[in-house]
Amino acid sequence: MSKNVLVTGAARGIGKAIALRLAADGHDVAVNDIAAQETELETVVKEIRGLGRRSAAVTADVSDPAAVTAMVAETVTALGALDVMVANAGIAQVLPLLEVTPEDWDRMLAINARGIFLCYQAAAKQMIAQGGGGKIIGAASIVAHRPFALLGHYSASKWAVRGLTQAAAMEWAEHGITVNAYCPGIVGTAMWDLIDEKLAESEGLRKGQAIEKYSNLIHLGRVSVPEDVASYVSYLASPDSDYMTGQSVMIDGGIQFA
Ligand SMILES: NC(=O)C1=CN([C@@H]2O[C@H](COP(=O)(O)OP(=O)(O)OC[C@H]3O[C@@H](n4cnc5c(N)ncnc54)[C@H](O)[C@@H]3O)[C@@H](O)[C@H]2O)C=CC1
Ligand SMILES: CC(=O)C(C)=O
Incomplete structure (x- = not known):
């Protein structure tokens, strides 16, 4: 059955792949990103419409409570419900914990933890008002299970998503809402381009060598592509996952760090 979906951080990378996959699955999909990504977002809207589904671009900074409320209202106006x-938007920063400033910490947590909380909460309020339940899905990471050196404050933000996902699942089950998170390993997106560049700098490697080094730890022998994550989110958005809630499942190709 066709559903009305909102994906945040969908101008590129994992969010874009999720939006296109859910549209291909037969759903109508509104897509969000920050205003600076509006052109890329409009391209995604065109691609979704090309798949025969309804779509709308809703720009908002997910760390801003008023903007998140407006984003959900605009989605409901565009799609009807x-x-x-899919609370996917996030940022990364590679920095030793000894160099992380309070401002770095606050920005990381504002987008990756508060932003996910605001999206979960605004979605749950809308779903409860509608009746009939719903599915809330968030972006955590493998580092929500096993922190990654030099991604300390990023790891902390993803542990917050994992905890929030369990708590929200408990509180909203009575409304028929399931809440789950996905925990990718290393996905070849702009985010990992940045991580690779910074890790290479700090380890005296050339660009591309850091990601190669970590790729060698993946049992399945390759870095993930955004579509790997989108397949799993397709399952979480489908009735097949109706009996699953509060989970933060790794989709990492079997990384063995140590
Ligand atoms: N790439 C990877 O290896 C992994 C990524 N993840 C998580 O998956 C999610 C997507 O990651 P990627 O696609 O790789 O990242 P990306 O950097 O390629 O895309 C992230 C998107 O989020 C948007 N965004 C950033 N701040 C925002 C804000 N305040 N409000 C609205 N949109 C905002 C960006 O403009 C961008 O379009 C993130 O939450 C990330 O932490 C988790 C594990 C691994
Ligand atoms: C970006 C991220 O979450 C990892 C594990 O690389």
């Missing part, structure tokens, strides 16, 4: 929220 909100049945599936």
